[in-house]
Amino acid sequence: MLETEELNSSVSVPGGTSMQENALTPTFTLQQHDSMLQVDQESPKEKEEACDEEYLLAELCRREFTVFVLSEAGKPIFASCGHEEQLCSLMALVQTFVMVVASWGDCLMRIRSSDLHICFSHRNPLILCVVSRDEFQLNAQVDLVYKQIISTLCRAQLVSVFQKRGPNFDLRLLLRGAERHLNGIVHSFRCETSVFLRCVRVFAMNAFERELIASTIVNCVNNAKVSNVIFGLVLAHRQLVAVVRMKGIALHPSDLHILVNLVECNQSFRNADNWIPICLPHFNDTGFVHAFVSYLWEGSPACLMLLSLERGAFQSLREVNAAIAARLLSPKYRAAIQVALEKPPVFELDSTSFPDIWHFVYKNRCSGQTCSAPWRIPYVNENERRRLLWYYKKAVGFCLETAEVKHLFATTPHNCLMSYITQNFELHCVLSPFAQRQVASAQAERLLKVLKKEESRFFITSSLFF
Numbered sequence: 001m002l003e004t005e006e007l008n009s010s011v012s013v014p015g016g017t018s019m020q021e022n023a024l025t026p027t028f029t030l031q032q033h034d035s036m037l038q039v040d041q042e043s044p045k046e047k048e049e050a051c052d053e054e055y056l057l058a059e060l061c062r063r064e065f066t067v068f069v070l071s072e073a074g075k076p077i078f079a080s081c082g083h084e085e086q087l088c089s090l091m092a093l094v095q096t097f098v099m100v101v102a103s104w105g106d107c108l109m110r111i112r113s114s115d116l117h118i119c120f121s122h123r124n125p126l127i128l129c130v131v132s133r134d135e136f137q138l139n140a141q142v143d144l145v146y147k148q149i150i151s152t153l154c155r156a157q158l159v160s161v162f163q164k165r166g167p168n169f170d171l172r173l174l175l176r177g178a179e180r181h182l183n184g185i186v187h188s189f190r191c192e193t194s195v196f197l198r199c200v201r202v203f204a205m206n207a208f209e210r211e212l213i214a215s216t217i218v219n220c221v222n223n224a225k226v227s228n229v230i231f232g233l234v235l236a237h238r239q240l241v242a243v244v245r246m247k248g249i250a251l252h253p254s255d256l257h258i259l260v261n262l263v264e265c266n267q268s269f270r271n272a273d274n275w276i277p278i279c280l281p282h283f284n285d286t287g288f289v290h291a292f293v294s295y296l297w298e299g300s301p302a303c304l305m306l307l308s309l310e311r312g313a314f315q316s317l318r319e320v321n322a323a324i325a326a327r328l329l330s331p332k333y334r335a336a337i338q339v340a341l342e343k344p345p346v347f348e349l350d351s352t353s354f355p356d357i358w359h360f361v362y363k364n365r366c367s368g369q370t371c372s373a374p375w376r377i378p379y380v381n382e383n384e385r386r387r388l389l390w391y392y393k394k395a396v397g398f399c400l401e402t403a404e405v406k407h408l409f410a411t412t413p414h415n416c417l418m419s420y421i422t423q424n425f426e427l428h429c430v431l432s433p434f435a436q437r438q439v440a441s442a443q444a445e446r447l448l449k450v451l452k453k454e455e456s457r458f459f460i461t462s463s464l465f466f
Helices: 053-062 085-103 138-152 155-165 179-191 207-223 253-264 267-271 314-328 334-342 382-401 437-453
Strands: 065-071 076-079 110-113 116-123 126-132 229-236 239-245 274-278 289-295 302-308 357-364 369-372 407-411 416-421 425-431
Touching: 053 085, 065 085, 065 138, 065 179, 076 085, 085 116, 085 126, 116 138, 126 138, 138 155, 138 179, 138 253, 179 253, 179 382, 207 229, 207 239, 207 302, 207 314, 207 334, 229 253, 253 274, 253 289, 253 302, 267 289, 289 314, 302 314, 357 437, 382 407, 382 416, 382 425, 407 437, 416 437, 425 437
Parallel strands: none
Antiparallel strands: 065 076, 065 126, 110 116, 116 126, 229 239, 229 302, 274 289, 289 302, 357 369, 357 425, 407 416, 416 425
16 A cells, blocks of 8 residues: 655755765876786686586576676676576577667667566677566666776776777676676675665764764875875775765765775785776776775774875875874774774664664765664564565665655555655655554654764765865
8 A cells, every 4th residue: 555645844854965066077087008907818717617508597597686798799798697608699699689679770678578677788899688587777787787897997998999809809808807896796786775776875983083084084195295186985894984085076876886896895905005996987987096995904894995096106195094094093093993993883773762663774865875774673684684675675666666756655464665755865664564654754754853963973974175
């Protein structure tokens, strides 16, 4: 059952400062021939044992979700299920579908068969295809996979490779080792609300420690007189702790997700200082920036990233990193910083104030930041959490498809779903199946007020610039 109602407009909207600026982004000339991966002149060997093609196709039919990437010539590049070589005939079929429709002067977008949804995206010189049991934001998922590839080989380099080496070039020679990044970004879209809501999840922290980290980054970079540093950020547990940026430049959520994925897919970064060329597609998809990546201390959950436009800035940023770590780990601040990063506060849903709300996800649409409740009963094990994400995807998908919906209240035998969509924010809640609409709405307004009160702990509320 669906019902609609307007939320009290007098409720103050929490959510921090804007992570994106409306000002024009400055124009930079970036390196177009760097890559974080080395070229391997030998054909890639299959990691998996050879499988019977019919068996593989039968396995594919049982999968909920599969991503394929191939060249315009039908050469396999990536399959989220693995076994690219054994799936050559299937990828050739995908290539035929796309190119035949292209020869008609049209573009193949979707095929639907029973409960199977197939989404195609032809982005010269690549073809991407997603096969899914549900149709939740398939275009967005394809786009994120494409951006992950571009983060390794910038757009200019990707086009140049096929122009110089021909349409049958095996791109896997340049993407050796990138499978884990592609699988990681696919998994994050399926399992993280911040990714499919296209926003930034901020690490919960008291305002003093967050501002200390950000101001330390600014001061150390400025004192070292290092130019062309565009971003300085700290990540912990796949979340943004603090960010500093050059004026006029925005860190888009999709670029941040790529940076988070880079860190999470390379645990070896913990062992040394790292210098990584990476393309941020939303910032500039034609070239590379260079990321200095280092953890603040041994065993630290916090990773410091300094992104520069200069290819030769490693040593100067290494010195900046040492200065940042020295200040944050000084006797004056060390204990506070370690406690803040290792024992963050959580947003507890008080059973007295919110008896019907089991879980929620809040997104500030202006700042692009999100906050959610911690896992708790009845969403504890993996299957229960997967079911909770399914509820959110259904609610978000319905609201996206029905633009005029401002308030959704749906009842099921297991729970109730409630969503508020305004110009400034989105609030999605999963509630007790016995919740009444009016009571749930009152609890939602109370929740927004509490979020506003705790805004400085769960959102980044001020911006610092180099």
